[in-house]
Amino acid sequence: MKLKIIFFLVLFPILSYAQTKYYNFNAYEGENYIFTMNQSNDLSLNSQRFIGSLLVDDNSLKWKKIGYHTVQALFDLYVGQALTHEEGHRSVLSELGIHSIDEPFPDKQGVSKVTGVSDATLKNLRDTDLPNYIRLHNGGLESDYGYLKKLDADFNFNEESYNVMYWDYVIRKVGVGQYFFSLLSPGNFGIKEQDTPELKRDIVGHDIYGMIRHLHRPTMEFYRYTEWDNLTAEEKAYGKRMGMMSLLNILNPNIFRIDGFNLANDIKANFSVNYSLAPFGDFTEQNAYLTIKDKYKINPYFRQYFNKSYTFLAGGINLHNYAFNDDKFLLNSSFDFWQQPKNQEFRSNIAEFGLGLKSELGIRFSSWNSGAKSAYFNIGASYKMNGFIPEAPSLREDFRIHLGLIVSVKD
Numbered sequence: 001m002k003l004k005i006i007f008f009l010v011l012f013p014i015l016s017y018a019q020t021k022y023y024n025f026n027a028y029e030g031e032n033y034i035f036t037m038n039q040s041n042d043l044s045l046n047s048q049r050f051i052g053s054l055l056v057d058d059n060s061l062k063w064k065k066i067g068y069h070t071v072q073a074l075f076d077l078y079v080g081q082a083l084t085h086e087e088g089h090r091s092v093l094s095e096l097g098i099h100s101i102d103e104p105f106p107d108k109q110g111v112s113k114v115t116g117v118s119d120a121t122l123k124n125l126r127d128t129d130l131p132n133y134i135r136l137h138n139g140g141l142e143s144d145y146g147y148l149k150k151l152d153a154d155f156n157f158n159e160e161s162y163n164v165m166y167w168d169y170v171i172r173k174v175g176v177g178q179y180f181f182s183l184l185s186p187g188n189f190g191i192k193e194q195d196t197p198e199l200k201r202d203i204v205g206h207d208i209y210g211m212i213r214h215l216h217r218p219t220m221e222f223y224r225y226t227e228w229d230n231l232t233a234e235e236k237a238y239g240k241r242m243g244m245m246s247l248l249n250i251l252n253p254n255i256f257r258i259d260g261f262n263l264a265n266d267i268k269a270n271f272s273v274n275y276s277l278a279p280f281g282d283f284t285e286q287n288a289y290l291t292i293k294d295k296y297k298i299n300p301y302f303r304q305y306f307n308k309s310y311t312f313l314a315g316g317i318n319l320h321n322y323a324f325n326d327d328k329f330l331l332n333s334s335f336d337f338w339q340q341p342k343n344q345e346f347r348s349n350i351a352e353f354g355l356g357l358k359s360e361l362g363i364r365f366s367s368w369n370s371g372a373k374s375a376y377f378n379i380g381a382s383y384k385m386n387g388f389i390p391e392a393p394s395l396r397e398d399f400r401i402h403l404g405l406i407v408s409v410k411d
Contacts, residue, residue, distance in 0.1 A: 030400025040087035082112035088143025113202035131344035156289035183243030314338030330362030356384035
């Protein structure tokens with residue numbers, strides 16, 4: 001009997017909480033270029049969520065759900081994931097003041113890309129700012145990581161339904177997995193630089209192959225497209241290790257449509273384990289998602305950064321969509337702290353400490369349908385020390401103002 005009670009309290013998914021959906025549209029993040037990585041992910045994710053909620057819900061007929069899910073999967077396979085992935089690359093260049101062109105629609109070889117950058121510009125970036133050059137390679141997968149973590153929060157905090165976004169989530173998980181699995185079943189892609197005019201070439205080619213080569217040999221002869229056969233035995237071993245580490249991304253209940261577990265009467269919890277890339281190597285991350293009294297939504301995390309041979313510890317906590325004063329105000333805040341290798345170096349064992357703070361306050365200016373729908377003007381600020389925070393635009397010390405709009409819908 002006692003075991004049955006424990007099973008019910010700890011392992012049985014919660015399905016009873018009322019659902020309030022929040023759609024965050026960031027209009028300005030302190031830069032004069034269009035769309036940071038965070039903005040691109042929020043715009044893509046929340047637009048798809050908003051449109052999807054108008055088309056299907058839990059009570060929709062089966063044929064309608066199948067049709068919607070089919071269209072969603074085809075959209076993501078063709079251009080949806082490529083759009084935010086390539087925007088991740090493009091945003092790194094834009095932050096550095098380097099113009100580029102996002103081309104998410106696949107070319108005749110089936111390749112989505114970012115173009116418009118000369119070899120001389122890329123070589124100068126590599127020679128003068130290696131961490132940002134490595135981040136340029138990683139930007140697409142960094143964007144994928146950020147998008148999926150936002151969707152994890154939406155599922156785990158009961159702000160989105162699997163009926164609306166599950167297949168977007170799965171397709172993107174598979175897409176990220178395929179990229180990393182190319183390190184476990186490697187091969188050459190056969191795309192030659194000389195086949196394409198310089199300004200029409202993708203900026204980096206295979207993201208991870210190029211990252212690995214330039215981390216290990218940053219001063220070697222410059223060329224864009226790294227093939228598996230261009231890597232040394234040491235570099236191939238490093239790549240296979242990354243491929244194995246990426247299997248950690250499977251450790252996530254949302255893949256199995258489990259959005260939380262009862263810990264107590266008023267506490268719902270979930271977790272995820274993530275793996276992704278950093279400007280000096282890679283990182284693993286363990287997240288907890290706690291919903292207390294269907295009001296306080298908290299996401300503490302621990303992270304381990306890795307360069308060539310050393311580990312650096314990090315962590316933080318996020319307060320997610322806290323509504324107060326009769327839902328007139330909406331608060332989102334985060335605190336991040338870290339140790340990272342000095343100067344973002346691949347081989348350094350010297351740790352530098354850093355922290356970041358971000359807080360945004362939504363102020364309700366409109367409410368309709370008897371309070372079921374509301375709109376908030378969102379204003380906030382962020383500050384970070386030198387260092388890497390996923391989706392944060394700069395690797396340098398950085399302060400910026402955030403402005404946007406949040407729409408909430410109560411089901």
